[in-house]
Amino acid sequence: MPTAQIGQPAPPLPDVEWVQGKPVNFDELSGNVVLLExxxxxxxxxxxxxxxxxxxxxxxxxxxGLTVLGIATAFEDFDKNTLENLRRLLQKGEAIGATRQLLAEYGQLVDGCLPYRIPFPVAMDQLQQPQGEASDSEINDFLDHRFAGFQQQPAIVRQQTRERVRQYLHALAFRAATFELFGLQGTPSQLLVDKRGILRASKFGHYPGLEADVQALLRE
Incomplete structure (x- = not known):
């Protein structure tokens, strides 16, 4: 599956399962700025x-004109990052695992639950069990989007890194379609799509300039 590129049309979301809100995709949101959380x-x-x-x-x-969509994915802790736990989160505000532990330490839970509800549509990522070894193109795609300057590394380093990536992909219990489609590095990640359906930003972790970027896209 080719990975989405900044400055190119955002590819359609995979066949995710919408748990909250109606199914929607980028082609239905033309004229809106889309934040995919x-x-x-x-x-x-x-x-x-x-x-x-x-x-x-x-x-x-x-x-x-801003549409916010949420995708709950899973690239680790597959026993916790499940559809069932997402439903509990959305319906009852129930936090689990490390999320529950840290939010409790911060005093941000009420009876083990979030004191707020997520108000926008949320889907569960499409998870598939790997079939056989990762292909060369999948490994190359992984390296291109996660290892800046990979091709400039010495040959022995490239060879060792490719082997580690091959082993990592082989060991995954599931492959998350949206996570891989956009070449993400982890969570949280934020994607911004402009009014014309062009992918304009893909950020991992804290994104302090997000509101300013949203405002700029809304003005276009």
């Missing part, structure tokens, strides 16, 4: 900073 249920950082930021942006700008 990608998180894991068992990801404390997603709930400390990124999801509250996305909720705030939804509240401030949804009447001005």
């Amino acid at each position: 990608i998180f894991q249920v068992n990801c404390p950082g997603c709930f400390i900073d990124s999801l509250p930021q996305a909720i705030g942006l939804h509240q401030r700008y949804h009447t001005q």
